[in-house]
Amino acid sequence: QKIGNWFYHSKWWLGIATFCVLVGGFLIYDYATRVEADLSLLLLSANSSIYINDAQINEMLSQGCADYNSDGTVLTEVVSLPISKASLENGSAKSQANSTQLSVQFMSDMCMLVISDKEADSCIFEDESTGPAAIYENLEELYPQYDFIEGCRVKLADTAFSEKLGITDELYEGTYLALRRYDTTESDQEKWK
Secondary structure, three states: OHHHHHHHHOHHHHHHHHHHHHHHHHHHHHHHHOOOOOEEEEEOOOOHHHHOOHHHHHHHHHHOOOOOOOOOOOOEEEEEOOOOHHHHHOOOHHHHHHHHHHHHHHHOOOOOEEEEOHHHHHHHOOOOOOHHHHHEOOHHHHOOOOOOEEOOEEEHHHOOHHHHHOOOOOOOOOOEEEEEOOOOOOOOHHHHO
């Protein structure tokens, strides 16, 4: 009877404790079993023809990807964040979430490859002449043999990108692929590299 009485008077505390243990157990399990992607691409273009085909882009990434994190599996992912000046300025909850996600992506080392276009760039860079060079690697110096690379951008309109994805529509003006520079002020430079 003492045990039954104790359970009767403590049922609220037991319920709360059980809930906390279950949530904590789920979070620990999720953290322990999560598989990190070897390569992530940030897709900023609001061109629906591209972000509808993000599964094909992911498949293209995985074909030439190595096991960078040495976990025994090759996993790639595409983070789609279609942005435009109009979508960010409309004041909706989605536009605020996209703006926050954009800031988080450019402050983290999660996505080092970026597909963007001129319209998305107008949301990111205030000054087109200095902005991209500050955050993207100069690919023209790394790959001078390719004529479709201009500065820090691989111009996708001059490649077989649309053809490989099966896109029949024109790409948005200035659609490109870029490689982000790693932040040299970060203490964990190896992770960025």
